[in-house]
Amino acid sequence: MRDAKNSFLSRRALLKTLGAASGSLAVSRWMGSGMAVAQEPAAEKAVESFTGPGANPHWNSVGPYITEPQKAPLLLLTDRPVQIETPRHYFSTAFTPNAAFYVRWHLDGVPNSVDLKEWRLRIEGNVGKAQAFSLSELMEKFKAVSIAAVNQCSGNSRSKFQPRVPGGQWGNGAMGNAMWTGVRLRELLDAAGVKAGSAQVQFQGLETGSGPKDMGSGRFMKSLDLANPVLDECIVAYSMNGEPLPMLNGFPVRLVVPGYFATYWMKCLSWIRVLEATDENFWMKPAYRIPDTPRGDTTPADVKAGKVNMIPINKMPVRSFLISPDGASKIPAGMAVTLRGIAFSGYGRVERVDISEDGGKSWLSAKLGEDHGPYSFRTWEAAWTPRLAGRHSIAVRATDEKGNTQPDEPVWNPGGYLWNRIEKQELVAGIAG
Amino acid sequence: MQRKTRVPVLVSVFCTVLMLAAASVYAELQKGHYQSAALGQSQQAGLSESLPDAEYGGSAYPLYPPELAAGEGKAEVEGYCSVCHSTRYITMQPPLPAAAWEAEVTKMKKALGATIPNEATAKIIGYLQTHYTPETRKE
Numbered sequence: 352m353r354d355a356k357n358s359f360l361s362r363r364a365l366l367k368t369l370g371a372a373s374g375s376l377a378v379s380r381w382m383g384s385g386m387a388v389a390q391e392p393a394a395e396k397a398v399e400s401f402t403g404p405g406a407n408p409h410w411n412s413v414g415p416y417i418t419e420p421q422k423a424p425l426l427l428l429t430d431r432p433v434q435i436e437t438p439r440h441y442f443s444t445a446f447t448p449n450a451a452f453y454v455r456w457h458l459d460g461v462p463n464s465v466d467l468k469e470w471r472l473r474i475e476g477n478v479g480k481a482q483a484f485s486l487s488e489l490m491e492k493f494k495a496v497s498i499a500a501v502n503q504c505s506g507n508s509r510s511k512f513q514p515r516v517p518g519g520q521w522g523n524g525a526m527g528n529a530m531w532t533g534v535r536l537r538e539l540l541d542a543a544g545v546k547a548g549s550a551q552v553q554f555q556g557l558e559t560g561s562g563p564k565d566m567g568s569g570r571f572m573k574s575l576d577l578a579n580p581v582l583d584e585c586i587v588a589y590s591m592n593g594e595p596l597p598m599l600n601g602f603p604v605r606l607v608v609p610g611y612f613a614t615y616w617m618k619c620l621s622w623i624r625v626l627e628a629t630d631e632n633f634w635m636k637p638a639y640r641i642p643d644t645p646r647g648d649t650t651p652a653d654v655k656a657g658k659v660n661m662i663p664i665n666k667m668p669v670r671s672f673l674i675s676p677d678g679a680s681k682i683p684a685g686m687a688v689t690l691r692g693i694a695f696s697g698y699g700r701v702e703r704v705d706i707s708e709d710g711g712k713s714w715l716s717a718k719l720g721e722d723h724g725p726y727s728f729r730t731w732e733a734a735w736t737p738r739l740a741g742r743h744s745i746a747v748r749a750t751d752e753k754g755n756t757q758p759d760e761p762v763w764n765p766g767g768y769l770w771n772r773i774e775k776q777e778l779v780a781g782i783a784g
Numbered sequence: 785m786q787r788k789t790r791v792p793v794l795v796s797v798f799c800t801v802l803m804l805a806a807a808s809v810y811a812e813l814q815k816g817h818y819q820s821a822a823l824g825q826s827q828q829a830g831l832s833e834s835l836p837d838a839e840y841g842g843s844a845y846p847l848y849p850p851e852l853a854a855g856e857g858k859a860e861v862e863g864y865c866s867v868c869h870s871t872r873y874i875t876m877q878p879p880l881p882a883a884a885w886e887a888e889v890t891k892m893k894k895a896l897g898a899t900i901p902n903e904a905t906a907k908i909i910g911y912l913q914t915h916y917t918p919e920t921r922k923e
Contacts, residue, residue, distance in 0.1 A: 397823055402813055403878025404918040414876070418829040420843035430848045431870040464841035515878040517888055561868045566897030587846050598841040633895055 479544030551597025667697030857911025
């Protein structure tokens with residue numbers, strides 16, 4: 352590496368001398384074409400194995416690439432249970448490929464296989480008549496509906512928090528968008544008949560843990576209020592982007608809760624249980640709770656003083672990302688490039704994406720891509736030309752139809768949830784000749 | 785008269801030297817710079833065989849055990865923490881303050897139900913505080 356650097360410098364010195372001495376147009380032109388393709392060799396350098404106590408400066412988390420069954424090489428957070436993150440470049444399209452879709456399990460008993468002769472989706476609890484459906488019954492007895500919806504881990508971007516908080520140290524890649532196809536949750540509840548006086552509906556999948564059966568380390572369950580209007584939009588999906596779900600993303604069916612964080616999107620969903628009281632199992636309380644404050648923002652001091660009222664996490668705040676260029680390539684000054692990325696909001700359709708090259712003093716509108724519905728990624732693009740060589744910073748900001756927009760301030764809460772600060776990307780422009 | 789013939793000769797000699805120098809630069813910039821690399825290498829995964837029956841999936845999930853720092857309490861960490869999760873849960877974290885590590889271990893026991901004897905608990909907390917705080921973490 353040192354040799355390469357030295358020889359590069361000496362080449363530069365030589366070229367400078369030649370350039371000054373030469374009056375020959377032909378020679379300098381010919382040399383010019385040699386320079387245009389000349390680049391410093393890529394560094395043989397791995398990203399650091401951990402970041403902190405400062406914020407993770409990278410777009411993704413810092414783990415190595417690993418390959419899980421049915422998956423492309425993705426970024427390892429943990430191996431047991433499995434948590435793997437989607438690399439940045441997979442977000443250049445509105446739909447995230449199944450093989451690249453991030454994975455987050457809570458307990459180490461992640462199902463390896465499912466026998467569909469045995470498997471049933473059960474609707475039970477405070478219902479008139481408990482039901483059990485095979486996958487073939489779900490596909491044949493109920494109308495198939497499709498919805499494009501973003502699935503984002505509650506802790507996506509947790510590694511950006513200051514001070515850092517424990518938990519999965521995700522970069523920005525704990526999210527994905529898919530076209531989900533399945534059965535309306537309402538139809539399944541109606542088939543069983545929810546009894547009057549019910550409070551919540553609880554979801555449980557096939558994962559189990561090695562701890563006590565009645566505690567958080569033994570089983571994972573999530574619940575939603577029966578009065579929550581999102582239940583009308585939920586589907587029990589057996590298809591993801593027109594394919595069966597990968598095991599690690601919840602085969603044979605998973606719950607889709609449009610606009611909500613992924614903690615409710617139960618994988619390998621097998622029990623839908625109507626409850627008479629509010630669910631207070633570990634994964635509903637104290638886990639996955641956010642401060643009842645604007646943006647879910649608070650301080651370590653207020654948490655310690657017991658001043659913060661915590662509520663279950665729910666909808667995803669508006670976010671946007673620049674996907675390319677990603678800073679890996681130097682851009683010749685004066686060259687027009689296309690900035691591309693995605694945006695989404697759990698509160699409704701993204702209506703605007705703006706770009707700033709002056710640190711947020713002025714903003715220009717990006718062009719939005721195809722509208723796949725209010726809960727989907729929306730692609731965007733904008734032309735940008737770095738006029739001068741130097742370090743440029745591009746900021747991206749989305750606004751949804753409810754008028755929610757991204758602030759430039761960080762957020763902090765003890766769970767490491769709800770990060771949606773304006774993203775910035777440094778792009779280096781070089782001298783073009 | 786003499787001058788007039790000499791100048792073009794000198795110019796053409798000078799240009800030839802420049803061309804040769806530039807050609808060597810061009811060659812050096814253009815061609816064949818490689819260096820040995822281990823980064824990003826991994827085996828390509830093959831497809832597992834499927835039968836037309838009711839069984840789906842079936843592959844084992846790969847384990848990637850991390851190098852934990854050597855020291856007092858490491859055996860307890862590997863023994864008790866690994867009951868429920870791999871020790872990558874430790875190395876994945878940013879360096880955490882001593883109090884945060886104590887709170888994590890307490891959460892595992894009280895809220896999540898891990899059964900760890902008190903003596904081992906103290907050793908586990910001590911180990912994490914010795915090797916994985918902002919002041920102490922090495923890798």
